[in-house]
Amino acid sequence: MSSVATKAGPSERVGRPPAIPQFAGRPRYGEKVIRFVLRIAAILTVVITVGILIALIVPSLGFFSQVSVGEFLFGTRWAPRFAEASFGVIPLITATLWTTTIALLVAIPLGLGAAILLAEYASSKARKTLKPILEILAGVPTVVYGLFALQFVQATVLRDWLQLDTGAFSVLAAGLVMGVMIVPTIASISEDAMSAVPSALRQGSAALGANRMQTTMRVVFPAALSGIVAAIVLGISRAIGETMIVAIAAGSQARIVTGPLEQGQTMTGFIANAALGDSRVGSIEYDTLFAVGLLLFGITLIINAISIRFVRRFREAY
Amino acid sequence: MTTQDLRDDEPEALHELAIELERKARARSIPDVPVGVMSCKDVDVYYGKFRAVTGVNLEFGRNEITALIGPSGCGKSTLLRSLNRMNDLVDGARVDGDVLFMGEDIYRKGVDPIEVRRRIGMVFQKPNPFPKSIYDNIAYGPRVTGMKVDSMDDLVEEALTKAVLWDEVKDKLKQSAFGLSGGQQQRLCIARTIAVKPDVILMDEPCSALDPIATMRIEDLMQELRQDYTIVIVTHNMQQAARVADRTAFFTALADKGTGDRTGVLVEFGRTTQIFEDPRDQRTEDYISGRFG
Numbered sequence: 001m002s003s004v005a006t007k008a009g010p011s012e013r014v015g016r017p018p019a020i021p022q023f024a025g026r027p028r029y030g031e032k033v034i035r036f037v038l039r040i041a042a043i044l045t046v047v048i049t050v051g052i053l054i055a056l057i058v059p060s061l062g063f064f065s066q067v068s069v070g071e072f073l074f075g076t077r078w079a080p081r082f083a084e085a086s087f088g089v090i091p092l093i094t095a096t097l098w099t100t101t102i103a104l105l106v107a108i109p110l111g112l113g114a115a116i117l118l119a120e121y122a123s124s125k126a127r128k129t130l131k132p133i134l135e136i137l138a139g140v141p142t143v144v145y146g147l148f149a150l151q152f153v154q155a156t157v158l159r160d161w162l163q164l165d166t167g168a169f170s171v172l173a174a175g176l177v178m179g180v181m182i183v184p185t186i187a188s189i190s191e192d193a194m195s196a197v198p199s200a201l202r203q204g205s206a207a208l209g210a211n212r213m214q215t216t217m218r219v220v221f222p223a224a225l226s227g228i229v230a231a232i233v234l235g236i237s238r239a240i241g242e243t244m245i246v247a248i249a250a251g252s253q254a255r256i257v258t259g260p261l262e263q264g265q266t267m268t269g270f271i272a273n274a275a276l277g278d279s280r281v282g283s284i285e286y287d288t289l290f291a292v293g294l295l296l297f298g299i300t301l302i303i304n305a306i307s308i309r310f311v312r313r314f315r316e317a318y
Numbered sequence: 319m320t321t322q323d324l325r326d327d328e329p330e331a332l333h334e335l336a337i338e339l340e341r342k343a344r345a346r347s348i349p350d351v352p353v354g355v356m357s358c359k360d361v362d363v364y365y366g367k368f369r370a371v372t373g374v375n376l377e378f379g380r381n382e383i384t385a386l387i388g389p390s391g392c393g394k395s396t397l398l399r400s401l402n403r404m405n406d407l408v409d410g411a412r413v414d415g416d417v418l419f420m421g422e423d424i425y426r427k428g429v430d431p432i433e434v435r436r437r438i439g440m441v442f443q444k445p446n447p448f449p450k451s452i453y454d455n456i457a458y459g460p461r462v463t464g465m466k467v468d469s470m471d472d473l474v475e476e477a478l479t480k481a482v483l484w485d486e487v488k489d490k491l492k493q494s495a496f497g498l499s500g501g502q503q504q505r506l507c508i509a510r511t512i513a514v515k516p517d518v519i520l521m522d523e524p525c526s527a528l529d530p531i532a533t534m535r536i537e538d539l540m541q542e543l544r545q546d547y548t549i550v551i552v553t554h555n556m557q558q559a560a561r562v563a564d565r566t567a568f569f570t571a572l573a574d575k576g577t578g579d580r581t582g583v584l585v586e587f588g589r590t591t592q593i594f595e596d597p598r599d600q601r602t603e604d605y606i607s608g609r610f611g
């Protein structure tokens with residue numbers, strides 16, 4: 001997500017007759033091949049991204065020829081399958097907002113706390129054992145988390161133990177578990193960023209009479225800010241885009257969500273549900289999927305742009 | 319060489335002379351036995367099982383500059399770091415013996431290493447300004463230590479002035495410290511250390527990353543600071559030790575016959591003039607005359 005381009009000098013030309021004979025190098029064909037492969041890889045990434053965008057935009061155009069953008073973005077009733085169809089996306093957005101916010105409230109403090117602990121307090125031995133464990137956690141399939149949210153968090157903890165007034169699904173259960181799922185992502189990337197801060201800065205801070213927490217918060221944290229923000233943005237993107245957990249545990253009725261104990265269908269939850277159904281290609285139902293997908297894409301893009309500005313403004317590059 | 323250069327050269331030569339005279343004058347003015355602010359009593363420093371330094375007894379005199387010299391690996395930095403408990407940050411580092419600061423052992427139970435480091439500051443070999451503005455670099459120490467400050471602006475100006483950096487940076491206090499040259503960065507680090515008003519300043523090869531002119535400025539600065547502070551400097555530069563230090567301690571490393579571990583020991587400690595002109599130990603003489611090390 002870094003927007004800083006690497007400023008390489010003009011590339012050395014390979015195989016050009018040298019001006020001074022002593023400096024005649026052997027032609028480095030290997031380098032040429034590697035450069036070619038890398039260039040292809042770079043181009044491919046761009047092509048794929050553009051391809052995804054086009055694949056989203058084209059069916060969306062079909063959708064927006066029948067439903068106005070205003071009606072889509074600001075409408076408060078989401079009922080694409082009903083005879084009296086309605087395409088206001090607000091209910092989906094509220095559910096996504098709830099699950100994402102709850103997830104981040106869990107994931108950011110826990111993730112950053114774990115990162116600080118690992119990077120600044122743990123012995124190098126402890127770090128070497130804990131970090132891989134954390135990264136394994138990041139690899140647990142989300143369907144497992146989804147079942148955990150549904151069976152344990154919602155049914156057992158929220159309903160049986162806490163006796164909360166909630167149904168079979170809730171955005172709270174989905175959000176909490178999603179938060180746990182994101183912790184390793186945020187912790188691991190933030191820890192990398194903090195560990196990369198030169199220890200000379202820590203020593204300089206300590207030599208002035210700063211304690212460890214002060215050194216961490218005032219020197220290491222600002223210096224690692226771009227990496228930490230990148231970690232959080234990745235966390236947010238994962239929360240917004242997470243599908244399995246919300247499809248299983250958040251519910252499937254698209255109503256505006258006004259509290260954490262309510263069920264709700266998120267944008268991704270809708271896509272997952274509807275995509276499993278029998279929408280005909282080219283029908284408005286089918287195109288709806290892509291309109292919602294495009295919206296997701298747009299939201300993620302905006303968050304990225306904001307975070308880049310934030311980092312530019314506040315980071316203390318070393 | 320242009321006339322401009324000539325004109326610039328002259329005051330510099332005069333300046334060198336002045337320093338030389340000042341040094342001679344000073345050499346006479348220090349007491350025979352240092353009036354200790356800090357001292358080491360039978361200090362050993364270990365990294366895990368490895369004994370890096372052993373049996374060091376030293377007295378660092380008030381308002382004096384003490385130079386620690388010796389070949390690479392003899393434990394100068396190790397000893398210096400043990401003087402303000404920076405070694406605590408190294409896994410496995412341990413100090414035996416007493417390091418006394420104003421009569422109190424800084425390794426005694428109940429002593430807060432944070433407070434020790436506030437009273438005994440340190441300047442590092444490589445300039446390590448924080449990635450913050452020049453102003454915030456200076457204000458950092460007073461802020462984190464909760465110093466009572468009437469006006470931070472005044473404190474910043476005072477510290478930068480003492481470090482002979484004020485005139486060069488007064489118009490860009492809000493700019494990043496990374497925009498400064500290496501020599502300016504090192505003076506900034508010294509200013510940063512001064513700002514917390516320590517009693518002792520430890521410097522580990524503070525000029526080794528600098529050009530001769532920047533080095534000269536830092537040496538001048540040390541002479542200034544000597545009025546208010548006690549300074550301990552590690553240096554590989556013999557001329558520098560001779561120029562700036564009131565007393566000099568020469569270390570060397572002895573190999574253990576069994577393990578082959580090289581452990582640093584103090585060979586000789588005395589007035590700089592004595593160490594350089596009339597060394598008592600053959601090893602000192604060899605090192606200073608460049609036959610060894």
Ligand SMILES: Nc1ncnc2c1ncn2[C@@H]1O[C@H](COP(=O)(O)OP(=O)(O)OP(=O)(O)O)[C@@H](O)[C@H]1O
Nearest residue numbers: 365370388389390391392393394395396397408580
């Ligand atoms: N963090 C550390 N862990 C383990 N051993 C160390 C550590 N730092 C230094 N040593 C060892 O302690 C000995 C003394 O090192 P030190 O850096 O104090 O030497 P020095 O006299 O400052 O050398 P130089 O002049 O090259 O800076 C060396 O053998 C070194 O390998």
Ligand SMILES: [Mg+2]
Nearest residue numbers: 394395396522
């Ligand atoms: Mg050293």
